[in-house]
Amino acid sequence: DTEVTQTPKHLVMGMTNKKSLKCEQHMGHRAMYWYKQKAKKPPELMFVYSYEKLSINESVPSRFSPECPNSSLLNLHLHALQPEDSALYLCASSQDFPRRVTNYGYTFGSGTRLTVV
Amino acid sequence: DAKTTQPPSMDCAEGRAANLPCNHSTISGNEYVYWYRQIHSQGPQYIIHGLKNNETNEMASLIITEDRKSSTLILPHATLRDTAVYYCIVRAPKNYGGSQGNLIFGKGTKLSVKP
Numbered sequence: 001d002t003e004v005t006q007t008p009k010h011l012v013m014g015m016t017n018k019k020s021l022k023c024e025q026h027m028g029h030r031a032m033y034w035y036k037q038k039a040k041k042p043p044e045l046m047f048v049y050s051y052e053k054l055s056i057n058e059s060v061p062s063r064f065s066p067e068c069p070n071s072s073l074l075n076l077h078l079h080a081l082q083p084e085d086s087a088l089y090l091c092a093s094s095q096d097f098p099r100r101v102t103n104y105g106y107t108f109g110s111g112t113r114l115t116v117v
Numbered sequence: 118d119a120k121t122t123q124p125p126s127m128d129c130a131e132g133r134a135a136n137l138p139c140n141h142s143t144i145s146g147n148e149y150v151y152w153y154r155q156i157h158s159q160g161p162q163y164i165i166h167g168l169k170n171n172e173t174n175e176m177a178s179l180i181i182t183e184d185r186k187s188s189t190l191i192l193p194h195a196t197l198r199d200t201a202v203y204y205c206i207v208r209a210p211k212n213y214g215g216s217q218g219n220l221i222f223g224k225g226t227k228l229s230v231k232p
Contacts, residue, residue, distance in 0.1 A: 004160075031211070033219070042204065042222035043161065056219065090160050092220075096211065104211075105151065106220050108160030 002027060006091050006109035014117055015081060021112045023074040023091030031096035032074040033106065034066060037088040049074060050096050081116045088113050121205045123226045129199075131232050135192040139205030142186040148209050150181060151220070152190045154201040161204065161222075164190065195230045202227050 004025045013019045023032065031050050035043040047066045048056035054066065063085075065077040074091055088111045095104040122140040129135040141150065151166040165172055165179045167188075172179045178191040192199055204225040211218030 042224055043155075045219055045221060048219055088158075092160070094211070105153075105163035105166060106161075108162070110160050111158075113158075 002107065004091055004093055004107050004109035006089075006112050008112060009110065010113050010115075012115045012117060013078065013081065015083070017081075018077070018079045020078065021076040021089055021091075021114075023076075023109060024072055025093045025107070026072055027093065027107065028071075029093035029095055029107070030071060031094045032068060033092040033094075034074070034076055035090040035092065037090060037111070039087075043090055047076075078114075081114075083116050086115045121207055121223050123203075123205050123223065125224065126227045126229070128229050128231060129192075129195045131197060131230055132194055135190075135195040135199065135228060135230070137190040137192075137203050137205075137226050137228065138187065139190070140187045141205070141207045144185050144207050145209065148207045150179065150185075150188050151206045151208055152177070152179065153204045153206065153220075153222075154199075155204070155225075156198075156201040164203075195228075197230050197232065200228060200230045 007022045011019060033048050034046040036046050037043040045058050046060045049068045052068045063080050067075040090108055090111045092106040092108045094106045149166050149168050152164040153161040154164055155161045164176050165174055167179045167181055181188045202225040204222050206220060209218045
């Protein structure tokens with residue numbers, strides 16, 4: 001299996017809703033990432049997990065809450081979002097090893113297109 | 118990580134070689150050059166990466182100048198399916214749990230392959 005699977009593919013939610021985005025990979029990658037991409041802009045890094053621990057939060061508002069329950073799964077919990085949070089949310093994974101530097105590429109999922117109304 | 122400069126858009130005729138340039142004049146000695154592409158409404162796709170030497174795989178070739186301040190991605194026989202945004206990214210090797218080496222995207226080049 002060489003894929004990153006994201007569900008759902010499309011999500012419409014109200015500003016008072018709570019929803020979650022899910023990302024799954026079975027390549028044995030121990031680093032996982034969330035990116036946000038607005039229309040006609042490049043992807044922006046939001047969160048980095050290494051070995052199920054959050055290592056980077058790029059000053060993301062607390063209405064976005066990531067979770068890594070195991071080495072294959074990455075969730076993004078959404079609560080009280082604003083219309084400007086509407087975007088394509090991309091998940092990615094890569095190899096990661098303690099006590100080693102690596103230069104592996106990332107594998108991306110197809111994304112969840114989120115619309116906040 | 119070093120910044121890159123790419124032309125915002127390029128056209129290429131189907132069947133011809135597409136040569137996409139990238140400037141990275143502030144690249145450090147341990148930083149790699151990566152290329153990704155993103156076809157409309159899909160996730161980015163890894164193409165190729167290199168440090169100093171030219172690299173080739175089944176998708177493309179990467180030519181890095183001797184001073185490493187610029188590079189060119191070559192798609193030898195472009196097809197309509199190669200129409201996408203191409204991102205050149207300079208990136209240090211990833212440190213476990215550290216802030217270095219994460220993939221940071223610039224604006225990219227929108228390549229349009231025309232019949």
